[in-house]
Amino acid sequence: MTQSLPPLRLGIAGLGTVGRGVVRIVQTHGALIAARAGRRVEIVAVSARSQKDRGIDLSAYAFEADPVALAQRPDIDVFVEVMGGHEGAAKAATEAAIASGKDVVTANKALLAHHGQALALAAEAKGRVIRFEAAVAGGIPVIKALTEGLAGNAMKRVMGVMNGTCNYILTRMEATGQGYNVLFDECAKLGYLEADPNLDVGGIDAGHKLSLLSSIAFGTQVAFDAVELQGIQNILLDDIRMAKDLGYRIKLLGVTQMTGRGLEQRMTPCLVPADSPLGQLQGGTNMVVLEGDSVGQIVMRGPGAGEGPTASAVMGDVIDLARGTRVSTFGQPASTLTKAIPAKAQAPSAWYLRMTLLDKPGALAKIATCLGEAGVSIDQMRQNGHEGIHAPVLIVTHKAAPADIADAVARFAGTGVLVGEPVALRIEEV
Ligand SMILES: NC(=O)c1ccc[n+]([C@@H]2O[C@H](COP(=O)([O-])OP(=O)(O)OC[C@H]3O[C@@H](n4cnc5c(N)ncnc54)[C@H](O)[C@@H]3O)[C@@H](O)[C@H]2O)c1
Ligand SMILES: N[C@@H](CCO)C(=O)O
Numbered sequence: 235m236t237q238s239l240p241p242l243r244l245g246i247a248g249l250g251t252v253g254r255g256v257v258r259i260v261q262t263h264g265a266l267i268a269a270r271a272g273r274r275v276e277i278v279a280v281s282a283r284s285q286k287d288r289g290i291d292l293s294a295y296a297f298e299a300d301p302v303a304l305a306q307r308p309d310i311d312v313f314v315e316v317m318g319g320h321e322g323a324a325k326a327a328t329e330a331a332i333a334s335g336k337d338v339v340t341a342n343k344a345l346l347a348h349h350g351q352a353l354a355l356a357a358e359a360k361g362r363v364i365r366f367e368a369a370v371a372g373g374i375p376v377i378k379a380l381t382e383g384l385a386g387n388a389m390k391r392v393m394g395v396m397n398g399t400c401n402y403i404l405t406r407m408e409a410t411g412q413g414y415n416v417l418f419d420e421c422a423k424l425g426y427l428e429a430d431p432n433l434d435v436g437g438i439d440a441g442h443k444l445s446l447l448s449s450i451a452f453g454t455q456v457a458f459d460a461v462e463l464q465g466i467q468n469i470l471l472d473d474i475r476m477a478k479d480l481g482y483r484i485k486l487l488g489v490t491q492m493t494g495r496g497l498e499q500r501m502t503p504c505l506v507p508a509d510s511p512l513g514q515l516q517g518g519t520n521m522v523v524l525e526g527d528s529v530g531q532i533v534m535r536g537p538g539a540g541e542g543p544t545a546s547a548v549m550g551d552v553i554d555l556a557r558g559t560r561v562s563t564f565g566q567p568a569s570t571l572t573k574a575i576p577a578k579a580q581a582p583s584a585w586y587l588r589m590t591l592l593d594k595p596g597a598l599a600k601i602a603t604c605l606g607e608a609g610v611s612i613d614q615m616r617q618n619g620h621e622g623i624h625a626p627v628l629i630v631t632h633k634a635a636p637a638d639i640a641d642a643v644a645r646f647a648g649t650g651v652l653v654g655e656p657v658a659l660r661i662e663e664v
């Protein structure tokens with residue numbers, strides 16, 4: 235007869251959206267979890283900023299006002315960090331948990347994007363791991379897919395729409411004909427925005443997630459600073475409409491790939507074919523596209539945020555630890571991850587260029603000349619009527635290097651016919 239294992243004891247720091255969800259799953263699915271893990275999972279202690287009523291019964295758990303004290307308790311096995319923030323309490327408590335020999339489960343992409351390598355090394359030195367399924371694309375089990383199911387593949391490219399708020403804004407712009415500012419305000423009212431909304435609309439939150447996927451996919455140390463970031467704040471309704479006319483949709487798309495030029499990581503608004511899985515992704519849903527040399531392309535779609543989906547991911551990690559499944563934090567020992575060499579030049583692609591010109595003879599010709607001088611070839615060029623003396627102009631280029639596009643855009647400024655700033659978006663082959 236096998237001897238039954240003692241319960242796995244959790245300390246949960248943070249009782250907000252995610253923390254409450256974790257407590258609810260542990261309380262409602264105790265028997266199911268015990269059957270699957272071969273042992274019970276128990277909550278021993280919790281920590282939050284206050285002891286206010288949260289609509290869940292916490293009476294059986296010890297309360298620690300200080301998350302560091304929670305992390306150091308000798309009666310917990312796993313520290314669940316669902317507070318947020320990449321400095322301060324989350325970092326101090328995670329370090330304390332590791333130092334006192336606990337495994338860590340976290341939903342905190344910002345913390346790992348900034349300190350992932352140091353934390354993973356510290357955990358490894360103690361024979362511990364950090365699991366973070368909830369941190370990337372919420373409920374989609376993409377970390378598990380990459381570290382386990384696809385471990386026999388050399389990964390070629392990973393792409394993702396991983397900020398639900400941005401995808402909500404972009405798809406609602408198309409569906410309602412309302413502009414960015416109106417939909418930003420709607421997101422604020424619906425509570426979709428991070429405390430600092432620039433984390434969402436500036437692409438930073440999604441960039442954090444991409445940097446974690448890069449590390450696992452390519453065996454490199456997390457290099458968030460090397461992610462090229464561009465937000466969605468400058469996308470106009472006109473862009474959404476013109477992209478649609480061309481057969482595309484605009485997505486805040488993350489792409490990471492290892493090229494002969496180095497590691498390319500970008501999180502930028504891109505045009506993708508409207509009929510592709512990425513192009514069809516609506517609302518706040520996330521999608522991750524994984525391309526491996528043996529498996530080909532895998533598309534995973536699902537909820538990237540919210541209490542249930544995020545807590546589901548946290549519990550998947552907890553149950554792995556209860557079962558004794560201990561995959562290294564980034565899929566291989568942190569000491570073997572190589573330093574990422576950021577690509578000096580990013581891959582060429584076709585480009586969408588939108589600008590406003592003075593509607594006068596020769597204006598378009600001057601812009602065409604700039605493109606020619608920069609070595610960029612034009613595929614399509616459209617002027618959609620005019621607004622007084624201003625003419626909105628759309629140009630689609632053949633494949634061109636980003637440096638050549640930047641060169642052309644710099645030349646536009648000297649023509650005397652440009653009004654405002656042009657917008658250049660990649661047309662991504664997905
Ligand atoms: N909400 C989501 O849908 C979602 C999805 C994926 C990942 N995440 C991540 O999960 C984490 C938590 O997010 P959330 O939405 O649950 O946040 P939240 O703001 O709803 O809750 C945060 C909780 O942490 C507690 N807390 C914060 N600082 C503390 C401190 N110094 N000491 C003690 N307690 C402290 C707060 O009291 C609160 O209970 C973040 O890292 C977030 O990025 C959230
Ligand atoms: N602000 C994030 C939450 C999940 O990380 C989003 O909109 O997707």
Ligand code: NA
Nearest residue numbers: 367370372374
């Ligand atoms: Na996930």
